[in-house]
Amino acid sequence: MGDRKKVILVTGGSGLVGKAIETVVNERGGRQEGEEWHFVSSKDADLTNRESTQELFKRIKPTHVIHLAALVGGLFRNLKYNLDFYRQNTIINDNVLYTSYENKVEKVVSCLSTCIFPDKTIYPIDETMIHNGPPHNSNFGYAYAKRMIDVQNRAYHSQYGCKFTSVIPTNVFGPHDNFNLEDGHVLPGLINKVYTAKKTNTPFVVWGTGSPLRQFIYSLDLAHLFIWVLREYDSCDPIILSVAEKDEVTIKQAAEMVVEAMEFKGEVVYDTTKSDGQHKKTASNAKLMKLCPDFKFTPFKQAIKETCDWFVANYDTLRK
Known part of the structure; x- marks a missing residue:
């Protein structure tokens, strides 16, 4: 990352991954000398607005950007608002990448999602398969908007030599997640439901059969890997950040660990x-x-326990 002072702007800094990176940087020895970190949220700038985005960059003068900001939601919200998810995210991404280019930012690391991969594919999916076919129709708007970041990264690199790259995390969970039952993701939704069922002495209802398989990555593990990518990974090709295939679990197994x-x-x-x-x-x-090769993931059971403990301790103030 060079010797000059590094000013790192993290968009979406108040979300699940942003908060995890902030925790690692400030509390877990993740900060290097000469780094200045800025975690911003929608309160600091409207990234759907070009002028607001430019003002943010003028104010912070970043040399590096971790781009996490996005309009996100769970399965049922995606099904209903595919156009909104496509338009809003495309505008946000274009504003952040173009403003980064305008301000001669050295490196941008954007966050994609495994939902960008083709629906009809062979497994395991890898980084070369992103554009091999349409994504699942449940969230095609969000998926295509995220795919376009990869297209833009390559275009900025080929036209201007920009060092813009992206990471593809699998299902992220941890403290500061969105535990809302309508538009949260599966694991925080399960945690909230178990808590409520326990409190009201009612059954814990899991939506679906429990048979789908998922790879879950603990947000604090992902944070360490994001920082590694920012410092060490220089290709514009995306990189998947995930636990191994053998660590995949069913929704039923995840639900049982939350129950425990x-x-x-x-x-x-x-x-x-x-x-x-x-x-x-x-x-x-x-x-x-x-x-x-030496990276060690937090055991899933331990990560779920830490997340549940955080949820209970912060119940009154968290997103639900």
Whole structure:
């Protein structure tokens, strides 16, 4: 990352991944000498507005950007608002990347999602398969907007030599997640439901059959890997940040671990009238492990317990 002072701007800094990076930088020895970190949220700038984005960059003068800001939602919100997810995210990404180019930012690391991969594919999916076919139709708007970041990164690199890259995390969870049952993701939704079922002495209802398979990555592990990418990974090709294929779990197994972590003793019911979404999206972390062979992931059970404990301790103020 060079010798001059590094000013790192993190968009979406108040979200799940932004907060995890902030925790690692400020509390877990992740900061290097000569680094100045700025974590911004929608309160600091409207990234759907070009002028507001430019003002933010003028104020902070970043040399490096971690771009996390996005309009996000769970399966059911995506199904309903595919156009909104496409338009808003495309505008945000274009503003951040173009303003980074205008301000001669040395490096931008953007966050993609495994939902960008083709629906019809072979497993495990890897970084070369992103554009091999249409994504799952449940969230095609969000998926295509995220795919376009990869296209823009390559275009900025080929036309201007910019060092713009992207990472593809699998299902992220951890403290500061969105635990809202309508537009949160699967694991925080399960945690909130178990907590409520325990408190109200009612059954814990899991939507779907519990059979879909997912790779979950703890937000604090992802934060360490984001910082590694910012400092060490210089290709514009995306890199998947994920646990190994063998660490994939079913939604049912994840639900059972949440039940155990929350010490829930009530009835567990699977509502099979609800959609399962995609059955599996198994991703290969071979590229990551080749480049970063010594990285140790937090055991899933421990990460779930830490997240549940955080949820209980912060229940009154968290997003739900």
